[in-house]
Amino acid sequence: MTMSAVPPELFFPEINKDWHAHCTKRFAGPFVGVNFDRVNVDPILLAHAAVANGYTLKDFYMKPKLGLASVIFANEMYDLLPVAHWFYSNVWMRELGCKLEYKDTLPPVVTGERPVKAPEDVDKLAPVDVSGIEKGPTYTEFIEGYDFLAKYLGNWLVPIHFGFCPTAMSAEMVGVDKFMLWTIKQPKLCHKIMETITDTSANAAIAIAKKYGFAMMVIGGVLANSDLLPPAKVKEFGLDYHIKLVKKAFKGGAGPQLWYHMCGNHAKDYTIWKDEIMSPFTVMHFGYMGKESFPVKTAKELYGNRATIMSSVDTKLMYRGTPKEVYEVSKQMILDGKDSPRGFIHGTACEAPVYTPPANIYAMVKAARDWGKY
Amino acid sequence: MATTLIIKPEVANVLKERGIKEDEVRSLIDWAETSKEKFVNSAENLYWTTKPMGNATFSALYKPSGAGFELVSAFSYKVKQKAITDYILEEVSPWVYAKTNEKVTRIDADYEYIGVTRMVSALGCKSCPTAYIEEYMATKTIAIAQMLLEKKKGS
Numbered sequence: 435m436t437m438s439a440v441p442p443e444l445f446f447p448e449i450n451k452d453w454h455a456h457c458t459k460r461f462a463g464p465f466v467g468v469n470f471d472r473v474n475v476d477p478i479l480l481a482h483a484a485v486a487n488g489y490t491l492k493d494f495y496m497k498p499k500l501g502l503a504s505v506i507f508a509n510e511m512y513d514l515l516p517v518a519h520w521f522y523s524n525v526w527m528r529e530l531g532c533k534l535e536y537k538d539t540l541p542p543v544v545t546g547e548r549p550v551k552a553p554e555d556v557d558k559l560a561p562v563d564v565s566g567i568e569k570g571p572t573y574t575e576f577i578e579g580y581d582f583l584a585k586y587l588g589n590w591l592v593p594i595h596f597g598f599c600p601t602a603m604s605a606e607m608v609g610v611d612k613f614m615l616w617t618i619k620q621p622k623l624c625h626k627i628m629e630t631i632t633d634t635s636a637n638a639a640i641a642i643a644k645k646y647g648f649a650m651m652v653i654g655g656v657l658a659n660s661d662l663l664p665p666a667k668v669k670e671f672g673l674d675y676h677i678k679l680v681k682k683a684f685k686g687g688a689g690p691q692l693w694y695h696m697c698g699n700h701a702k703d704y705t706i707w708k709d710e711i712m713s714p715f716t717v718m719h720f721g722y723m724g725k726e727s728f729p730v731k732t733a734k735e736l737y738g739n740r741a742t743i744m745s746s747v748d749t750k751l752m753y754r755g756t757p758k759e760v761y762e763v764s765k766q767m768i769l770d771g772k773d774s775p776r777g778f779i780h781g782t783a784c785e786a787p788v789y790t791p792p793a794n795i796y797a798m799v800k801a802a803r804d805w806g807k808y
Numbered sequence: 809m810a811t812t813l814i815i816k817p818e819v820a821n822v823l824k825e826r827g828i829k830e831d832e833v834r835s836l837i838d839w840a841e842t843s844k845e846k847f848v849n850s851a852e853n854l855y856w857t858t859k860p861m862g863n864a865t866f867s868a869l870y871k872p873s874g875a876g877f878e879l880v881s882a883f884s885y886k887v888k889q890k891a892i893t894d895y896i897l898e899e900v901s902p903w904v905y906a907k908t909n910e911k912v913t914r915i916d917a918d919y920e921y922i923g924v925t926r927m928v929s930a931l932g933c934k935s936c937p938t939a940y941i942e943e944y945m946a947t948k949t950i951a952i953a954q955m956l957l958e959k960k961k962g963s
Contacts, residue, residue, distance in 0.1 A: 462960035467924045648952050685944040690953040709896050714926035714953040740927050
């Protein structure tokens with residue numbers, strides 16, 4: 435029998451309950467001010483987990499149950515987190531008329547004609563309501579995965595609304611180059627698209643919260659970054675829509691957990707994100723300062739008294755570096771961040787590259803064991 | 809003198825569901841009217857007051873009705889306000905602070921619960937002694953957060 439033919443619940447051995455209980459206590463530490471054991475490590479495992487378990491990247495994105503089960507087993511294997519996650523960047527886009535293509539080497543990409551081909555198409559856009567979300571393909575995928583966890587691995591389930599980056603999603607509706615040009619030449623059109631994306635994404639969060647009672651929100655500042663936009667535009671086309679998204683989603687019952695994942699270079703705009711909506715479970719995570727990993731000391735200084743902060747090992751280093759290099763970088767980040775007042779998680783700048791050498795993930799964990807003890 | 813307060817059956821049901829006594833709300837609104845510690849939304853002819861009482865903070869939304877008031881909603885939360893850390897002045901709300909007529913904007917404040925201090929977004933102004941957590945935030949976000957904090961703290 436091929437591995438792909440085996441249902442996920444049968445492919446993996448039972449997770450060690452004592453390990454999971456220990457890990458749960460450790461993971462709670464940053465949020466409750468009682469640090470336990472050592473610094474948590476989160477290399478943002480997604481498709482890497484499937485590959486590490488003998489599946490393919492495409493399997494991960496096309497089979498949410500298998501993807502989640504892979505992440506869970508990899509979490510135990512690497513001694514990482516007690517919670518599972520499964521997502522990709524182009525969520526909620528098919529509901530708005532985009533086509534997704536599943537690739538062998540990339541997460542699903544938007545392909546073909548975009549819903550907005552000309553300025554006049556913008557007027558035809560309307561957000562997808564909660565009921566439309568519930569009938570759509572993205573919600574169906576998430577629910578398939580979460581219901582699988584609820585049935586077989588309930589203590590791993592955290593229903594996540596993946597909001598990704600409203601700016602990047604809006605750009606996909608038009609084509610990235612055209613959208614970036616419109617931010618200068620036709621900002622009103624960009625705002626109309628962003629309103630549609632934001633309302634749709636908030637409705638998705640509400641749909642997930644309606645089913646599971648709450649919904650952790652993962653929101654990105656990926657395209658709204660210093661490489662592409664000046665700080666004022668990052669605020670106008672990034673932060674302002676995060677605020678709208680979170681307020682609407684919270685009103686509909688989503689949250690309380692918020693993970694703000696500012697991928698990319700935020701050298702010129704990292705201070706503006708302090709105006710994000712805050713809840714008692716907020717994580718602030720910046721990817722890069724220029725071409726370098728975002729300095730933990732800077733994150734701690736500005737955000738350490740506001741939220742749990744997360745460090746960012748460069749994903750290129752995760753893929754190409756030696757375990758020794760990853761260990762040394764991790765050691766310094768952990769020493770800089772472990773005493774952050776509202777908690778610290780040692781992470782990567784973005785998801786662990788699919789073919790990250792397992793030794794490099796172990797190097798992050800080893801550094802946490804050696805230098806991140808509480 | 810006690811304020812005349814109308815509480816319609818549907819609002820009384822909300823109070824019951826939220827474990828809030830009518831006397832607590834009456835006392836809160838009496839205090840707000842005497843002290844002027846309230847926000848006013850003129851466009852909607854609405855008042856809002858918030859006060860820590862015992863182990864919780866109580867909040868009431870109400871409007872003028874005849875010689876007294878009608879209760880629109882009330883809610884409470886257990887997280888305890890500490891310092892207000894940020895005033896986000898450009899996020900203006902429809903409310904003004906009754907004592908000074910200052911515009912009420914978004915603020916971020918630290919809140920403490922079972923020994924854990926975390927930041928929460930709320931509303932307030934530089935003269936306001938108390939940050940007001942909005943109803944959706946208090947009854948949904950904070951209510952679940954309190955439950956998760958209890959669970960996590962016990963894990």
